[in-house]
Amino acid sequence: MLKRWSAAVLSGLLVLGAMGACGGENEAGSNGGNADDGKITMGFAQVGAESGWRTANTKSIQEAAAAAGIDLKFSDAQQKQENQIKAIRSYIAQKVDVIAFSPVVESGWDTVLKEAKDAKIPVILTDRAVDSKDTSLYKTFIGSDFVLEGKKAGEWLVKEYQGKTDTVNIVELQGTTGSAPANDRKAGFGDVIKADPKFKVIASQTGDFTRAKGKEVMEAFLKANPKIDVLYAHNDDMGLGAIEAIEAAGKKPGVDIKIITVDAVKDGMTALAAGKINFIVECSPLLGPQLMDLAKKVVKGETVEQRVLTEETTFTPEQAKAALPDRKY
Numbered sequence: 001m002l003k004r005w006s007a008a009v010l011s012g013l014l015v016l017g018a019m020g021a022c023g024g025e026n027e028a029g030s031n032g033g034n035a036d037d038g039k040i041t042m043g044f045a046q047v048g049a050e051s052g053w054r055t056a057n058t059k060s061i062q063e064a065a066a067a068a069g070i071d072l073k074f075s076d077a078q079q080k081q082e083n084q085i086k087a088i089r090s091y092i093a094q095k096v097d098v099i100a101f102s103p104v105v106e107s108g109w110d111t112v113l114k115e116a117k118d119a120k121i122p123v124i125l126t127d128r129a130v131d132s133k134d135t136s137l138y139k140t141f142i143g144s145d146f147v148l149e150g151k152k153a154g155e156w157l158v159k160e161y162q163g164k165t166d167t168v169n170i171v172e173l174q175g176t177t178g179s180a181p182a183n184d185r186k187a188g189f190g191d192v193i194k195a196d197p198k199f200k201v202i203a204s205q206t207g208d209f210t211r212a213k214g215k216e217v218m219e220a221f222l223k224a225n226p227k228i229d230v231l232y233a234h235n236d237d238m239g240l241g242a243i244e245a246i247e248a249a250g251k252k253p254g255v256d257i258k259i260i261t262v263d264a265v266k267d268g269m270t271a272l273a274a275g276k277i278n279f280i281v282e283c284s285p286l287l288g289p290q291l292m293d294l295a296k297k298v299v300k301g302e303t304v305e306q307r308v309l310t311e312e313t314t315f316t317p318e319q320a321k322a323a324l325p326d327r328k329y
């Protein structure tokens, strides 16, 4: 009897420990799911706070949950898969009504997703995909087409260098290794530029989607490569960090080195309008309202589409100047 009691206390402590380790878990939403008050409880496991995009995404989710009357439990995984897995397990233990998360990397989710399925808690993927073969492990996936974003970046480059024959040396700042946007943006871009052998990717390395790492890696690229014509950065933040490195090396960003980025957050758009970036492919972080609608439907047991795509555009410097006054993020 005593043994069983100790085991129960121990497992309770483990769950509390896991919740504490999630970091940034908010206090709001103390009731578990399946509550009698009819309010939906959502557990959301965020990637981190690595970029301007991510900050805008978190704000969108928190504001949309409040507007929809959804009780949100929020955790920040600080770009670590193990933290996201702990957060999801704690949401399962708390019996939330629905779990949503943006997977930091694509692989390694099957076990924890199966645990959620066994606990009959629906899961919604937002922003980033998982590579699980079993698509019954989640109800829907809302987010951008990252391959298409990479293609749009490549298409701009092809047009920009149309009719020219000299070799174009490209350096690439990749997003977080193993993440869907890094894999797909690289693939989409590569698919388009491979048709013309004058385009050469001479260096490609991760900058982890952060400004600091983007700057650090660009400094190394500049030291190792005397002739860089183009920088393709998988997000604005890495591009902005790289701009600092380019200027410190005495070169003019946007002129000596042409720059393409993805996201179109305010800081990126400001640099684009100033001519320091040449082209931005938009990736919308404003997923909150659609996510809450989907959550209400899956909790009610309604069928939802397996894939919900976000609508996006691209920006030239002129278009950035026109869009900036109304830019929300």
Ligand code: AHR
Residues within 6 Å of the ligand: 050, 051, 052, 053, 054, 127, 128, 181, 209, 234, 235, 236, 237, 262, 263, 283
């Ligand atoms: O998953 C979306 C990507 O993650 C954004 O493009 C990047 O800025 C963020 O960190």
